[in-house]
Amino acid sequence: MSSKKLNLTLKVWRQPGPNAKGEFKTYYAKNISSDASFLEMLDIVNEELEAKGEEPIAYEHDCREGICGTCGMVINGRPHGPLQGITTCQLHMRHFKDGDVIYIEPFRARAFPVIKDLIVDRSAFDKIIQAGGFISVNTGSAPEANSIPVKKENADLAMDAAACIGCGACVAACPNASAMLFVSAKVSHLALLPQGLPEREIRVQRMVAKMDELGFGNCSNIGACEAECPKEIKITNIARLNREFYRAKFLSNVEE
Amino acid sequence: MALESKIPAGPIQDKWTNHKFNLKLVSPANKRKYDIIVVGTGLAGSSAAASLAELGYNVIVLTFHDSPRRAHSIAAQGGINAAKNYPNDGDSIYRLFYDTLKGGDYRAREANVYRLAEVSNNIIDQCVAQGVPFAREYGGLLDNRSFGGAQLSRTFYARGQTGQQLLLGAYSALSRQVGLGRVKLYTRREMLGLVVIDGMARGVVARNLVTGELERFAGHAVVLATGGYSRVFYLSTNAMNCNATAIWRAHKKGAFFGNPCFTQIHPTSLPLHHEQQSKLTLMSESLRNDGRVWVPKQKGDKRHPNDIPEDERDYYLERMYPSYGNLTPRDIASRAAKRMCDEGYGVGETGQAVYLDFSDAIKRLGKKVIEERYGNLFQMYEMITGDNPYEVPMKIYPAPHYTMGGLWVDYNLMSTIPGLFVIGEANFSDHGANRLGASALMQGLADGYFILPYTIGDYLASHKFIPVKTDHEEFIKEENAQKDLIKRLISINGKRTVDDLHRELGKIMWDYVGMSRNAEGLTKAIQMIGDLREEFWRNVKVPGNDADLNQTLERAGRVADFMELGELMARDALHRNESCGGHFREEYQTEDGEAKRDDENFAYVAAWEFKALGEWVLHKEPLVFEYVKPSTRSYK
Numbered sequence: 045m046s047s048k049k050l051n052l053t054l055k056v057w058r059q060p061g062p063n064a065k066g067e068f069k070t071y072y073a074k075n076i077s078s079d080a081s082f083l084e085m086l087d088i089v090n091e092e093l094e095a096k097g098e099e100p101i102a103y104e105h106d107c108r109e110g111i112c113g114t115c116g117m118v119i120n121g122r123p124h125g126p127l128q129g130i131t132t133c134q135l136h137m138r139h140f141k142d143g144d145v146i147y148i149e150p151f152r153a154r155a156f157p158v159i160k161d162l163i164v165d166r167s168a169f170d171k172i173i174q175a176g177g178f179i180s181v182n183t184g185s186a187p188e189a190n191s192i193p194v195k196k197e198n199a200d201l202a203m204d205a206a207a208c209i210g211c212g213a214c215v216a217a218c219p220n221a222s223a224m225l226f227v228s229a230k231v232s233h234l235a236l237l238p239q240g241l242p243e244r245e246i247r248v249q250r251m252v253a254k255m256d257e258l259g260f261g262n263c264s265n266i267g268a269c270e271a272e273c274p275k276e277i278k279i280t281n282i283a284r285l286n287r288e289f290y291r292a293k294f295l296s297n298v299e300e
Numbered sequence: 301m302a303l304e305s306k307i308p309a310g311p312i313q314d315k316w317t318n319h320k321f322n323l324k325l326v327s328p329a330n331k332r333k334y335d336i337i338v339v340g341t342g343l344a345g346s347s348a349a350a351s352l353a354e355l356g357y358n359v360i361v362l363t364f365h366d367s368p369r370r371a372h373s374i375a376a377q378g379g380i381n382a383a384k385n386y387p388n389d390g391d392s393i394y395r396l397f398y399d400t401l402k403g404g405d406y407r408a409r410e411a412n413v414y415r416l417a418e419v420s421n422n423i424i425d426q427c428v429a430q431g432v433p434f435a436r437e438y439g440g441l442l443d444n445r446s447f448g449g450a451q452l453s454r455t456f457y458a459r460g461q462t463g464q465q466l467l468l469g470a471y472s473a474l475s476r477q478v479g480l481g482r483v484k485l486y487t488r489r490e491m492l493g494l495v496v497i498d499g500m501a502r503g504v505v506a507r508n509l510v511t512g513e514l515e516r517f518a519g520h521a522v523v524l525a526t527g528g529y530s531r532v533f534y535l536s537t538n539a540m541n542c543n544a545t546a547i548w549r550a551h552k553k554g555a556f557f558g559n560p561c562f563t564q565i566h567p568t569s570l571p572l573h574h575e576q577q578s579k580l581t582l583m584s585e586s587l588r589n590d591g592r593v594w595v596p597k598q599k600g601d602k603r604h605p606n607d608i609p610e611d612e613r614d615y616y617l618e619r620m621y622p623s624y625g626n627l628t629p630r631d632i633a634s635r636a637a638k639r640m641c642d643e644g645y646g647v648g649e650t651g652q653a654v655y656l657d658f659s660d661a662i663k664r665l666g667k668k669v670i671e672e673r674y675g676n677l678f679q680m681y682e683m684i685t686g687d688n689p690y691e692v693p694m695k696i697y698p699a700p701h702y703t704m705g706g707l708w709v710d711y712n713l714m715s716t717i718p719g720l721f722v723i724g725e726a727n728f729s730d731h732g733a734n735r736l737g738a739s740a741l742m743q744g745l746a747d748g749y750f751i752l753p754y755t756i757g758d759y760l761a762s763h764k765f766i767p768v769k770t771d772h773e774e775f776i777k778e779e780n781a782q783k784d785l786i787k788r789l790i791s792i793n794g795k796r797t798v799d800d801l802h803r804e805l806g807k808i809m810w811d812y813v814g815m816s817r818n819a820e821g822l823t824k825a826i827q828m829i830g831d832l833r834e835e836f837w838r839n840v841k842v843p844g845n846d847a848d849l850n851q852t853l854e855r856a857g858r859v860a861d862f863m864e865l866g867e868l869m870a871r872d873a874l875h876r877n878e879s880c881g882g883h884f885r886e887e888y889q890t891e892d893g894e895a896k897r898d899d900e901n902f903a904y905v906a907a908w909e910f911k912a913l914g915e916w917v918l919h920k921e922p923l924v925f926e927y928v929k930p931s932t933r934s935y936k
Contacts, residue, residue, distance in 0.1 A: 093843075102851055189428040206468065
């Protein structure tokens with residue numbers, strides 16, 4: 045692929061702190077290689093700001109391989125930008141044209157308050173996992189691995205769901221700021237495996253209760269979450285979550 | 301101070317069992333009286349924190365990430381080794397031990413490596429019980445594949461996302477303990493200083509990355525699980541926030557640094573393809589199961605790879621190392637790629653790349669099978685390069701990836717500071733001079749799940765602890781020292797950005813302390829790093845203030861530490877007058893360009909004691925080989 049140079053106008057959301065008022069500010073990204081990634085483009089803008097003694101745009105990122113789930117911003121109205129099935133760090137500048145104006149905002153949701161500029165607090169996701177997104181097995185008490193056969197089909201489906209990186213794009217994409225896709229991915233992953241069955245009922249109830257408590261909205265089957273998920277987690281997981289939830293309500297002896 | 305490795309006596313297969321019996325125990329009722337601080341939440345940190353909390357200890361966990369699940373273990377792709385012998389191909393604990401020791405070019409402790417192999421099977425059991433969705437056969441049982449440096453299949457995997465799935469397993473175990481209130485989790489906290497009281501590690505000072513406040517944490521022991529230091533090269537496969545600050549600050553407080561020059565350059569990374577690049581992306585070694593590495597036979601051949609006929613291609617790994625072929629260990633594969641490119645056979649615009657070709661495998665197995673095995677890697681490749689690897693061979697080149705060196709620890713994983721334990725990539729322990737693929741995940745989880753939880757109890761049970769609160773004068777002293785350092789970084793207000801200085805350091809490291817090294821270059825590098833360090837402290841520019849979320853300030857502190865660590869790496873490389881594993885000294889090579897070890901003079905761990913900047917004292921821990929006699933490592 046031959047590389048080109050791009051000049052772009054950025055409209056970036058700047059917000060000094062959680063309670064401060066935010067606004068869009070304009071920056072110019074000059075002479076950007078079309079081979080550069082979107083975040084490398086932001087790095088270049090930031091390094092210029094730093095050199096001028098101005099505060100760079102705060103944004104989170106880490107692995108830059110699309111797996112850690114740290115990065116995430118809304119680019120021209122879409123979480124993780126215009127392409128499907130990738131994270132912000134996997135987006136490359138060859139998908140933009142010279143002269144483009146790009147709007148960059150944080151993920152917005154009641155349960156994800158802004159910390160600074162493009163950085164939001166997604167610790168609500170951790171709290172949902174802490175409420176029940178696990179199999180209770182202490183170190184040392186596991187049986188021999190191959191004593192638990194798993195149907196390949198189920199193992200594959202579980203892996204599809206377990207691929208979630210916890211980035212929060214599903215919440216940012218949803219008009220209700222619902223966390224159903226995230227919760228359903230973990231519930232599905234563990235409900236599809238024999239190891240997950242002993243806690244099947246209690247897990248789904250606790251996770252859903254925590255999700256509601258933290259201020260995430262409800263699911264109204266719009267499907268924006270699936271469309272924007274960088275790992276292409278399927279909305280059928282939400283159907284499974286609903287089944288698991290009602291099943292648990294009928295079958296469970298546990299008051300939750 | 302003499303180094304005591306504390307390797308237990310007795311036959312190798314009984315050492316760990318006997319040692320466990322001889323370790324003192326903390327009774328269940330007493331465990332809750334001890335506070336343990338764990339820094340870092342990758343595989344080693346998360347698994348240790350969860351396991352210690354399950355045992356009943358009070359655990360405090362710090363991570364600079366917004367969530368424990370972000371740690372860079374998540375990016376490991378290919379797999380995790382274990383000696384299960386499920387494929388019936390002749391594997392055993394002894395063979396995994398042998399392969400790992402030989403793979404490390406006989407620069408690791410036999411006893412540690414044997415223990416690692418011994419607990420490898422427990423790790424797989426544990427992870428499966430947690431719900432880690434490993435790849436399976438149609439019969440429902442676990443599948444395996446091959447990795448470099450092994451002639452059998454012992455690698456368990458979850459598509460190309462094994463690290464992610466193992467970390468999410470450990471994270472779920474950790475989260476369960478957080479939910480139960482047995483672990484106190486502090487996210488967005490970066491450890492800056494270690495607090496040592498009466499010669500024992502008793503706490504840390506950390507910066508709250510949101511408010512900028514410095515916070516003090518006191519405990520009876522401190523566990524560092526903060527990963528490796530490949531970012532010293534600036535361009536590496538490590539995540540952008542990986543750093544050496546925790547281990548480096550501990551080093552300056554008295555923890556010896558083991559084999560700092562043993563760094564791994566991974567053979568299958570994407571080549572550098574534009575000048576604004578911020579990091580290098582790894583393509584899993586598992587690709588070498590089915591991909592064939594080649595360059596054109598003719599120098600400077602500019603034809604499209606698909607137009608180069610079979611008989612004009614040099615499958616050089618298969619040619620030079622017929623018995624391991626494309627699955628030679630990483631150090632050997634990386635050097636071979638470098639040699640081919642240095643001799644002018646490299647491909648791509650820069651000539652700094654070789655081909656990794658799947659066309660034979662696609663012909664043999666069909667596109668669907670290849671897609672199932674490596675789909676996400678192929679997609680990642682296309683995303684970055686714009687090329688479709690199903691149709692055009694991948695272009696790859698070696699990149700800094702892993703550091704075998706790290707803080708020196710004894711058999712109990714304790715550093716030279718009593719009460720300071722170091723686990724996972726942050727320690728130097730198990731991989732010698734070269735790590736085999738799929739062994740990092742194994743070591744991180746071995747340390748965290750199955751070794752540290754035993755050995756830390758022995759330390760706690762056999763020491764008396766004076767009560768220490770965070771208002772102790774040593775805490776105040778350490779906090780003030782960190783405050784001063786931060787003020788100094790902000791007040792310089794020079795002309796150069798942090799990244800600009802980091803890039804310059806990275807270039808020195810890559811040019812002189814990278815894939816091949818020589819005395820002249822290393823001597824020059826030491827001088828250059830010293831000069832650059834002065835330039836840094838005179839001319840760095842850190843905008844913003846310290847009482848706020850300030851990412852430039854975070855990076856500045858880390859780069860300041862790299863500027864010191866880089867020098868120690870060069871000094872270590874200069875003193876080690878031999879070639880072994882990833883440490884290749886041009887002066888010491890065989891006629892056909894292979895690494896030439898010097899067992900008579902260098903069969904030891906180099907453990908460096910910090911005295912002052914530019915001044916270190918070398919301590920040697922001799923390596924004794926009772927079971928596997930070091931031989932010239934041959935993969936031919």
